[in-house]
Amino acid sequence: MQIDYCDHALLTVEQAIDLYNRSGLGKRRPVDRPDIFAGMLAHANLTITAWHQCRLVGIARTLTDFTYVAYLADLAVDTAFQNQGIGKHLVAETRLRLKPECMIVLLAAPSANGYYPKLGFEHHPRAWVLRGGFSGSAVPDRELS
Numbered sequence: 708m709q710i711d712y713c714d715h716a717l718l719t720v721e722q723a724i725d726l727y728n729r730s731g732l733g734k735r736r737p738v739d740r741p742d743i744f745a746g747m748l749a750h751a752n753l754t755i756t757a758w759h760q761c762r763l764v765g766i767a768r769t770l771t772d773f774t775y776v777a778y779l780a781d782l783a784v785d786t787a788f789q790n791q792g793i794g795k796h797l798v799a800e801t802r803l804r805l806k807p808e809c810m811i812v813l814l815a816a817p818s819a820n821g822y823y824p825k826l827g828f829e830h831h832p833r834a835w836v837l838r839g840g841f842s843g844s845a846v847p848d849r850e851l852s
């Protein structure tokens with residue numbers, strides 16, 4: 708199956724939310740807050756997308772200085788396209804755009820915790836999170852990973 712990878716796609720908030728929902732990651736991201744998604748898309752400075760024909764099937768969304776550290780904030784592949792190497796390829800495409808010395812850090816979703824060792828990631832026992840708040844009281848505390 709032909710999958711094309713792109714580092715300059717202009718995604719709409721609707722396209723991104725639809726993919727996060729199709730991948731399952733939407734359960735752990737604020738898909739009911741398009742304003743937050745707009746910021747996520749606008750301010751990530753390294754976003755690789757995967758496409759099958761005109762269908763968005765994967766994303767790796769990273770915030771980085773390109774030289775020291777890259778925070779891989781979201782990795783998601785459409786459920787219908789999982790286990791075909793797309794996630795691995797998205798991380799490889801991200802890696803290619805960073806300096807060789809640059810490390811990648813992330814917080815894994817529970818269901819993906821066993822995934823990252825397969826890509827060469829090492830577990831780090833001293834990751835810490837200072838959670839953000841939401842002004843709307845109806846919005847529950849969000850998971851980061």
Ligand SMILES: CC(C)(COP(=O)(O)OP(=O)(O)OC[C@H]1O[C@@H](n2cnc3c(N)ncnc32)[C@H](O)[C@@H]1OP(=O)(O)O)[C@@H](O)C(=O)NCCC(=O)NCCS
Nearest residue numbers: 732783784789790791792793794795815816818819821822
């Ligand atoms: C996790 C995810 C990104 C993996 O992408 P993918 O394209 O399905 O995975 P790949 O095809 O690159 O898999 C590479 C290897 O990891 C394995 N793998 C895939 N998903 C896995 C998981 N959740 N846990 C453990 N291993 C996994 C594959 O079986 C494959 O193993 P192999 O090389 O021995 O055959 C994708 O399943 C996904 O989007 N999941 C839902 C959202 C999510 O949890 N994202 C991570 C947020 S931190």
